[in-house]
Amino acid sequence: MASSLRQVVMLGKRAWKKTNIISLGRKLSVSSKRQLLSESYACDNAWRKHLQDAHLNQVNMSDFGYEIRDRLEMSGTVSAVDMNVLVHQLNNMDDDEADFMEDLLARFNMCQSSLPHNDSTSHAIVRGFLAKRQDGSARLVRLLSQPLQYGLFPDHYSLNLLLDKLLDSGDFARASRVAYHTMLQEELGLSPVHTLLCLQAAVARLTQGPVSDLALPPPEKPDEEEEEDWIKVKYIKFPVYDDHFDIKDERFLLGKTLHMLAQVQDLSIPKEMATSLSVIGFGIHHKFSQGLAVLEAALKSSTGSVSQQALNLFSDSLENVEARDPEEPEVEIALRMVDDVIHRLLPTTKEKDEFQRRLGQLKEQLLSQGKVQVDFNLGSAVSAFVKSELPKYEQSDIENQVKRFSHWEEERNNELVRQVEDLKKSERIEEIKKQVMELQEQEELLSYFDSEEKIRLTMLEEDLAKDENLTIAK
């Protein structure tokens, strides 16, 4: 990086243009060279053409946004097509409007019309936020991590665009969050490009720093003399930890992602890489028995091997895990929290010793059989693997996406036409009802003397309804 004018002059103009322009911003270093997906993957031309649709350009984003908010407040619901049209205008969003849009998305998630989730809407949301100059991808990752509040489930192509931007800018913390999102949906093997990018994100996060940094701060233990806060409820709700959606500890999310990636069938991940991923994943996730089973399988098979790096990480996790006392009494149900439930899942002191003994044995046996690879570096191996495999699968994704743009446009147009017809129909029905009322009144007037008695009775009933103490004399 040329840091002075003299160097620029020495380099010459052409050479200066060729060097990577690294911005002087404090946060992220933006490289102008794409590292993972190619330029054509984003299908920018097709997307621009898709945005030029007549229906999408008739509205101004802010005005339409306010209209939708008013409609939500008055009737509590807004149609999915309207939201779709609004969301395609997110390219023109300012920074202060982003909060307003997020609030609209949260409210729309509580409308019945948002189900089933529409791919076109979520794709447009992803594109819109990515087009923002700053912190668009950070907002998106935050929306993805709260599925119950925002209901954002973008398809894998949209997630690839987001992952590509995050990985290119070196934001591995957020890129790994996207990978965790796919892991929680258990869709890690479905799309090859997405699986490769998730693999890259997870391993980059792993190699970014020590794993213990990812752990949550230990929960504060309440003072025993402190007064308890008594809350009356009908039934005490059992704190539930399902080891999937309820995981808050990033180590466990990362570990689960790694060992689920190792089991992906379609990608032909090399065996040593898969074994390393499983062993590290199970270790970080504290599933030591399953990790030891993987090591035993590697020992028994003739071609199995484990890397020294994976064994080190596994044994570090095993040493650092806090073993619990098996005789510790369980916290009473009235005071139990989720942390107590997670605490019960830790291995007991006996189990931890047993695991450590077995690990020592397996290490010796693996070393004696020469199945431990000292020079295997997971980070570099995965980067090379991903870079070599990505170009193979990109083209089919691009072709599918271009077809989907036209399909979405057709669907939207049909839905809009249907909505307009429904509106016209309901207006017509209202008109007819009014006409019927008028005709009835006219008929009453014309035939008054024939049905005088009946009309008087109905008038009497109406008066009685208003005033109960009415007598016939009045």
Next chain:
Amino acid sequence: MPTRYIGRDPIFKGKALYEIARQLRDLGVGRIVYRQSQATRWPGQKTYYRLTKVIPDASCKEFRQGCAWGEEVFRGKPRGEVEITTGHKYDWVLVPKSEEEAFCMETEVFEVEESSVPMHIDCPPLLKMVIEKDLKAAGQPVPDSMKLPFLSETYVKDLEWKWKS
């Protein structure tokens, strides 16, 4: 400050079905879910549902209302597609995709004693005599055996409950 909840002890240990469904892309269609209470009550015999249609109530803030349908396997025996009316109970657990095959395979079947009830019963003798007398008076042929449709007590009670509600 530690909070102590005062109330009745919980029976259920799980999540509401719609809370699980709203965190999944296709609302959980095709996934296997089971009820924790049924699993502990009959440990050897698996009772689970493979979801076919889930329509959560999007406006419910606690994420526990909605309708769902699924193919039921009750105590090891498949029962076809049924409506799941207990989705609001905090009792549901999702089975991971990798464990689905193993979960469905290991099950012993509980054989339900099928008790059958006749569709028709014999006509009571006094009523039979009255009907025969009427038919003879009208000059119509008298049949050899007369049968009445059998309505069990529970069937009549169900009908009354449905008509009232």
